[in-house]
Amino acid sequence: MADWTVIRTYALPLGAAILAGFVVWTLMLWLFRRTQGRDYRRARIVRVVSLPLAFFLPLLFLEMALGATPLDGKALQVMQRLLHVGVVACLTWLLVRAVAAGERAILRNHPIEMADNLAARRVQTQTRVLSRVLMGVIVLFGVATVLLAFPQARQVGKTLLASAGIVGLVAGIAARPVFGNLIAGLQIALTQPIRLDDVVIVEGEWGRIEEIGSSYVVVRIWDERRMVVPLSWFIENPFQNWTQRSADLLGTAFLWLDYRTPVAAVRAELERICRESPLWDGRVCVTQVTETSEHAIQVRLLVSARNSGDAFDLRCIVREHMIDFLMREHPAALPRLRAEMVDPAGVPQPARGGGPADIRSPGAEDGAPG
Template structure:
């Protein structure tokens, strides 16, 4: 029998024509959208940013949608048609999930763009950044979870397993809850941090005895950049369950303290004048606080606290170092007697030192000593 006689050309044409037309049209749309995405990649206008967000997912979703419509016009066997439409449906779910995640990310970037944090007093901007980033990651995670769950529910076996789990939600539900406790704990902690904001991005904190800045807040952990460029990764729940120091909770302004131990002969008026001069000449001083006070004394020295203010923690640290160095140099140059020193009084032994006031040996007794002669008498 001739091979061409066994091929049903009419059936092949009935399948190939709609699929081919859908493929060509979808390819044209795909290339057009990809070209648009490349052209607006560097655009800074609002329209360009919107097109950049939606163009790439639509470049894959529109051809798939056209292919799904074309499959309905083909005389494929029911089983092959069901499998093909199921695969396209899952791919469309993935494209929609991708599009929604990009939309949330675009909205997040648009909000952050309106509130720059590279300014002197950025407390409000850091509050907006923290809320936007944490809530954005929570929403994106929920979208991905919903997309995966929706795709899985299109399989009959998965739907049956889900119905079985719902029907027997006793021990299995408890076990699943225990297993998912860290995930839900971090999710709730993330929402608490986003709303209550015990920490914000770029906050100066002391965590586990380490001084650093909040560099990143994710859906499960916080990255603290330590002053020596190390990174401390802390779970979100730690900031809810443990006390910690936040130096920039209400304002970015900081007070810096420098302590000097000086001699009692230190001229405090000269110290205050020199401190005021150092602060006035330093651009890191914000013009608010510049104080020198004697806060403590010991048997040989007195403690002088120098309190200065700056616009942020970094300037405060550098300013107090400059103040400490400047005052030490000033005292060593102008008032060397103000630097701490150890005193000793030397006396000569013998009769030249004057009469001795020590009591006679025979009259010295310890309290409650027994009556009788002293030892050695």
């Protein structure tokens, strides 16, 4: 005959916990499926918390029910530790999902798909880096909490502390890159030498900051390559950031021209090119003679644009149009090589052709001898 006292002592608390856990599990999964595809705030919050709670609450009910039973000894300890590991894992999962949801909400409210996105890029960079650091800390504490539930792990900790001198030195050396990148990530999040979508020159390569992780930065090179750089590199090495304060940029195009170049005409043509180009932002359009040599003059065409991409395209347009203009309107302005012919006696001779217009050395346009 069944002992109802034993059944009541064990079956009632465990049965109630299992029944409550099943009801909660079913309800949470139903809420999760119901809010799928919905994009308002309450639905997003429910999606974040419902899935971890569907496992966290039943395990918590079972752990409480075991404490209400007269079980003792090794069997109770094993069951309680297993349930403790499950509860801590679910709680860690919930906190990580909450941090990720907060990150997505902040990124959603600060989009960078706009012309003037400096403030948005600053917020996105801080949010991404700090959220990843916080997730790492949550996982670390979760693992530590699980390990502390086992006496063997605590004993290992005591042993390590007893030999902290050598072990600490070895661990410090081994973990230096990890902690260096962690500290560098915090520095980048707070001081922001780089932000998402910044235009940078890294190791001589032009690119944009595509991703800032917990230990590395991905730079998207202009030809679609990806350069992966440790976070600490940006703290320890100099690099160029073309969008640190704003995206506005000056671009230069250099031309080597003849001394007979009408600089006023070149200046007027540059102003016309800038006015007709939608890439010019209206700030700077300057023509200057910046260098002279025994053969030619160097003319700098300085223009401004809203960002580095527009500046590069505008420089190319200025070069193409200016060369076309000089070839059509002022061919004498193109650079040429002048030479004076001398006979063996050292007496200068006029260049062949006899006319004053023939000022080029024969074959100069063919380049250097092959």
